Amino acid sequence: MKVIIYTDNIVKNIKKAETLVNVPVSLMFKDFYEDIWKHLHHRVDNDIFSLHFEDSVCYSIGKARRNQKGAVVTTTYDVMDCVVDRCIKNIYIPINAFDNREGVSLFEARQIAKMVRSCDDNAHAYGMITSGCLNGSRPDMQRLCKIWATLNGDIESISLGGSFWLGQNENLPKFISDVRIGEYMLFGTIPYNGNENKLGVNGIELWTKVVGVYPERSQILLDCGYSMADMNECCCFDNGLQYSDSSSEYTVMDVINGRCSDYCIGDFVVFTPSYKSLVKLRYAEHEYR
Known part of the structure; x- marks a missing residue:
């Protein structure tokens, strides 16, 4: 990640x-x-x-x-x-x-x-x-x-x-x-305000890596757990995935369309981290673009 x-x-x-x-x-x-x-x-x-x-x-x-x-x-x-x-x-x-x-x-x-x-x-x-x-x-x-x-x-x-x-x-x-x-x-977000014309653009993404694919239970495993981010509060870019649970090191995502074949070990799943997650992510690898 x-x-x-x-x-x-x-x-x-x-x-x-x-x-x-x-x-x-x-x-x-x-x-x-x-x-x-x-x-x-x-x-x-x-x-x-x-x-x-x-x-x-x-x-x-x-x-x-x-x-x-x-x-x-x-x-x-x-x-x-x-x-x-x-x-x-x-x-x-x-x-x-x-x-x-x-x-x-x-x-x-x-x-x-x-x-x-x-x-x-x-x-x-x-x-x-x-x-x-x-x-x-x-x-x-x-x-x-x-x-x-x-x-x-x-x-x-x-x-x-x-x-x-x-x-x-x-x-x-x-x-x-x-x-x-x-x-x-x-x-680019404004708390307690839904006026889209005033919103900016996202400046931070969390890239997690797929480390496990489990077709029998329609789930994948990501290399980022609750010790590194509040994954249940982060927004996933992939609409085909839904947060299930996290351990300290990993996060389990449900594949809601049932197509685990869409994911391979080594693929990246991208999130917008929550503001509070930045506290934990300060120790993660950072790449500036």
């Missing part, structure tokens, strides 16, 4: 995302697919959110480094650590707006933002809202404006994530600094 990365498609998705919103698009590179960036950086000039890259905004609380230009904080103690000790000037404060993740209340956000300014006159505080990762809820424009009205003067703008925001049909207010994308960049 191996992972095929189509860099042209990823660039196309970034460019299309920029046409779907009236604000800049930032790119999210989680640590389990960071390696893709070095194959793209010479072709795009978007701002980057990452765990390790120099001059990027660190998306993970408490892990920002001195060579990064931004950090995410949720307490005033985090501000002291990032602004004073690590000399990071751009501080992002996640706000709870239906995502129920790391976001803080508006009261807490104001206190954190005031601490940013008190630590360094040259430091900047920004709001940060994430939607679409855990559920389909999001703040509507009225709610966004109320959040801004409460925090205006304490923060400079609000960054929105993720790809979910590309599917909306409203122009974003001027206080929105950017929309952060990850899933759309890689797969």
Whole structure:
């Protein structure tokens, strides 16, 4: 098995995302697919959110480094650590707006933002809202404006994530600094949105090899199990196959048309991996095209 990365498609998705919103698009590179960036950086000039890259905004609380230009904080103690000790000037404060993740209340956000300014006159505080990762809820424009009205003067703008925001049909207010994308960049998909006109193209494929053919039970065996990918969540390109089960090393696929003769040992069966499968596939062989 191996992972095929189509860099042209990823660039196309970034460019299309920029046409779907009236604000800049930032790119999210989680640590389990960071390696893709070095194959793209010479072709795009978007701002980057990452765990390790120099001059990027660190998306993970408490892990920002001195060579990064931004950090995410949720307490005033985090501000002291990032602004004073690590000399990071751009501080992002996640706000709870239906995502129920790391976001803080508006009261807490104001206190954190005031601490940013008190630590360094040259430091900047920004709001940060994430939607679409855990559920389909999001703040509507009225709610966004109320959040801004409460925090205006304490923060400079609000960054929105993720790809979910590309599917909306409203122009974003001027206080929105950017929309952060990850899933759309890689797969061209928008969570909780079925508008095909806004979808991009798939940029990642999982190629698995047939290692067993069993006509008597109308099944084939693939060389990729649950230790390497969440195969039950990956989409198979072959309509004649249906997921049956996985062991740690292998996946069993039902041949639903009964024609096992269509498959030979050594053939490839191609999938679109799920976003979560990229965590496990980080250790697989990668080929860039």
